[in-house]
Amino acid sequence: MDKFKEHNEKLLQSIDILMEYPSIESERNVYLELENAVFLMPVVIENKEDMTILEGRVVRVTPGSNLRVAQFNDEEGASLYPAFTSMDEVDKWEVDLEQNDIYLLEMDMHSYMEMLSENESADGFVIDPFHYNLVIRNRQLARYQEILQEEKDREMLRNPMSRMMDELRDHPSAELEEKIYNAFASFRFLMPVIIPNEEDVESVTEEQVATIKEDGEMQVIPLENESGEKVFPAFTDLYEVNKAGIDLAAKEHYLIEMTFERFEALIETSEGVNGFAINPFTHNVVIEAPQFAHYHELLLEEEQRQEKARLAAEEEAIENLEDAEAYQIKKDAHNEELEKVLSxxxxxxxxxxxxxxxxxxxxxxxxxxxxxxxxxxxxxxxxxxxxxxxxxxxxxxxxxxxxxxxxxxxxxxxxxxxxxxxxxxxxxxxxxxxxx
Incomplete structure (x- = not known):
C-alpha cells in the first residue's frame, strides 16, 4: 500500500464522509485530520544540491531553496497549490515527472500556510484535484486554526476511557488491555440509533441521548469493514460521536447508552454482526464475540480481587479495633499515673x-x-x-x-x-x- 495513502487514511475517510454527508461536523472533522496529514506538492528545483531524495521523486529541500511550484486554477481563475494525498493521486495528473524535471515535495498544513502567507497571488490549495478536488481557501484557514484551538480545549474534557484507548493504540500492552476490559463493567458507551416512533422515546437529553421504553423499537445500523465483517459502533463520548458526521438534529436520530452486557445481548440477536468497534473513526478497537468469554473471565477475576480486598479490610478493621481497645486501657493507666505527677x-x-x-x-x-x-x-x-x-x-x-x-x-x-x-x-x- 502507498505509504502516503496509508498515512492519510483517516483524512481520506473524513473527506469521504464530508462528500456523502456534508455538514458542519463532517467539515470540522476534515479540518482536524488535516493537522496530521502529509501531502505531495509538485515542484521544480533550480539547484539540485538543495534537495535530499527520500524515495523515487519524493524529496525534501533546504529551507530558502529556489523552487517553482506547479499551480492549478479553479473555475474562477484563482490560483491554487496542489496537495496530493498519495502517489496514486499524483499519477492521475498524467504528467511525466521525470521528463519535466518535476519532484514531489513533502508538505504539511503548516508548510502550505507559510507558502500562502508569502504569496498573495495564491488563493489556497486543492486536495487531490483529480479526485476529491477539495479546495481549502485562504479565508478558511482562520477557521481551521479556531477549530484546532477548540479541539485543544475539548481535549482537556475527553472521557478517561478515550485517553486509555489512545494509550492502547500508541503503546499496546496486555496489562493495559486488561485494565480497559475491567473498566467495561461500569462504563457506558454511546451508540447511534434510529427510533421511528417518537412515542417509544421515554426521555431525551440536550445531547440527544434517549431512554427507550421497555417495548420500544429502534434500528441500529452496523458498520462494515473492508473484509465485509459487521460491527456495531461504540463511542466513548460526544467528541467521538461527532467524528461519524451523524446529524443528531435530524428526525428519528438519537444516541442511547450501551454497556458491555447490552452489546453482548444485542449481538446475540443480530444476524451477521460479530462484535462492536470502540471509537471506529479514531481508535477502531474491535471487540469480537469470541473475546466476550475472555472479558467475563477478567471480570470474574476483578470481582474476586475486590472481594479479597474487602475481606482483608474487614480483618484489618477488627485488628485496629482490638488495638484501639488495648491502647485505651494503656492510655487510661498512663493518665492515672500522670495525674499523680501533675497533682x-x-x-x-x-x-x-x-x-x-x-x-x-x-x-x-x-x-x-x-x-x-x-x-x-x-x-x-x-x-x-x-x-x-x-x-x-x-x-x-x-x-x-x-x-x-x-x-x-x-x-x-x-x-x-x-x-x-x-x-x-x-x-x-x-x-x-x-x-x-
Missing part, C-alpha cells in the same frame, strides 16, 4: 511549673509539653525542661527534644483550649516527643 507542684530549679501530657498521635508518638514561667536562653532551660518531663517517663533519654520556641510549641497546642490558655500566661514552652 504535685514541680519546682525544677524554681522555674518549671508543670509537665503537661499532650496526646497528638497514636501510642508511641505521645508529645509532652513543659510550660515555664519566664524566658531563659536555650541552653540553660533545656536541662530544666528535661528534668520537668522526667517524672512522666521512667527514662529521660527516651525523650526527644523538639522545640522550645513559643511559636512552634503553640502550633502544637493551639487546638487544645487548656494548653492554649496557659500559653498566653507563660513565656516559654518545651516540646518533647516520646521515642520508641
Amino acid at each position: 504535685k507542684e514541680m519546682d525544677a530549679q524554681g522555674n518549671v511549673h508543670r509537665a503537661y501530657l499532650l496526646e497528638k498521635e497514636y501510642l508511641d508518638k505521645t508529645h509532652y509539653l513543659v510550660v515555664m514561667d519566664k524566658e531563659r536562653d536555650g541552653k540553660s532551660i533545656l536541662g530544666d525542661l528535661r528534668d520537668a518531663a522526667y517524672p512522666v517517663l521512667p527514662d529521660k533519654e527516651s525523650l526527644e527534644f523538639l522545640s522550645y520556641t513559643e511559636p512552634e510549641a503553640q502550633e502544637y497546642v493551639k487546638d487544645v483550649t487548656p494548653f492554649y490558655e496557659k500559653s498566653q500566661k507563660r513565656g516559654i514552652f518545651g516540646l518533647f516527643k516520646g521515642k520508641k
Whole structure:
C-alpha cells in the first residue's frame, strides 16, 4: 500500500464522509485530520544540491531553496497549490515527472500556510484535484486554526476511557488491555440509533441521548469493514460521536447508552454482526464475540480481587479495633499515673511549673509539653525542661527534644483550649516527643 495513502487514511475517510454527508461536523472533522496529514506538492528545483531524495521523486529541500511550484486554477481563475494525498493521486495528473524535471515535495498544513502567507497571488490549495478536488481557501484557514484551538480545549474534557484507548493504540500492552476490559463493567458507551416512533422515546437529553421504553423499537445500523465483517459502533463520548458526521438534529436520530452486557445481548440477536468497534473513526478497537468469554473471565477475576480486598479490610478493621481497645486501657493507666505527677507542684530549679501530657498521635508518638514561667536562653532551660518531663517517663533519654520556641510549641497546642490558655500566661514552652 502507498505509504502516503496509508498515512492519510483517516483524512481520506473524513473527506469521504464530508462528500456523502456534508455538514458542519463532517467539515470540522476534515479540518482536524488535516493537522496530521502529509501531502505531495509538485515542484521544480533550480539547484539540485538543495534537495535530499527520500524515495523515487519524493524529496525534501533546504529551507530558502529556489523552487517553482506547479499551480492549478479553479473555475474562477484563482490560483491554487496542489496537495496530493498519495502517489496514486499524483499519477492521475498524467504528467511525466521525470521528463519535466518535476519532484514531489513533502508538505504539511503548516508548510502550505507559510507558502500562502508569502504569496498573495495564491488563493489556497486543492486536495487531490483529480479526485476529491477539495479546495481549502485562504479565508478558511482562520477557521481551521479556531477549530484546532477548540479541539485543544475539548481535549482537556475527553472521557478517561478515550485517553486509555489512545494509550492502547500508541503503546499496546496486555496489562493495559486488561485494565480497559475491567473498566467495561461500569462504563457506558454511546451508540447511534434510529427510533421511528417518537412515542417509544421515554426521555431525551440536550445531547440527544434517549431512554427507550421497555417495548420500544429502534434500528441500529452496523458498520462494515473492508473484509465485509459487521460491527456495531461504540463511542466513548460526544467528541467521538461527532467524528461519524451523524446529524443528531435530524428526525428519528438519537444516541442511547450501551454497556458491555447490552452489546453482548444485542449481538446475540443480530444476524451477521460479530462484535462492536470502540471509537471506529479514531481508535477502531474491535471487540469480537469470541473475546466476550475472555472479558467475563477478567471480570470474574476483578470481582474476586475486590472481594479479597474487602475481606482483608474487614480483618484489618477488627485488628485496629482490638488495638484501639488495648491502647485505651494503656492510655487510661498512663493518665492515672500522670495525674499523680501533675497533682504535685514541680519546682525544677524554681522555674518549671508543670509537665503537661499532650496526646497528638497514636501510642508511641505521645508529645509532652513543659510550660515555664519566664524566658531563659536555650541552653540553660533545656536541662530544666528535661528534668520537668522526667517524672512522666521512667527514662529521660527516651525523650526527644523538639522545640522550645513559643511559636512552634503553640502550633502544637493551639487546638487544645487548656494548653492554649496557659500559653498566653507563660513565656516559654518545651516540646518533647516520646521515642520508641
